[in-house]
Amino acid sequence: MSGKGNCFDNSAVESFFKSLKAELIWRKAWQTRRDAEVAVFEYINGFYNPRRRHSALDGKSPVAFEKIAA
Template sequence: MNGKGNCYDNSAVEAFFKTIKAELIWLRSWKTRRQAEMAIFEYINGFCNSRRRHSALRWKSPVTFDQKVA
């Protein structure tokens, strides 16, 4: 984190929260908090970290990027 008042302090986290809300949270509803927690966990570990394309990887998924690098 940078100093107080720096507008770039948490921009990466805010961008991630916006993405997860747009791609998961706003599209569904859950009966319990536990169901929502599991859906978020599965989204992050099952999709976002493995299959979702990332601009930092030249719009490749982490799995595809790792296969081409190795």
């Protein structure tokens, strides 16, 4: 991490939240807050972490990347 006020400190988190909003939040309306919480949990643990292709992994999903690395 760099010093206070450096815009690069938050770039990874900002990129994640942009993806979350574009791929999930702005596409649907939920009846309750609980429904939204469940949807975000399922997005992160069911799609974003295991299956979504990441540019940092050379366009591979984390699961595919780990299979190659193992």
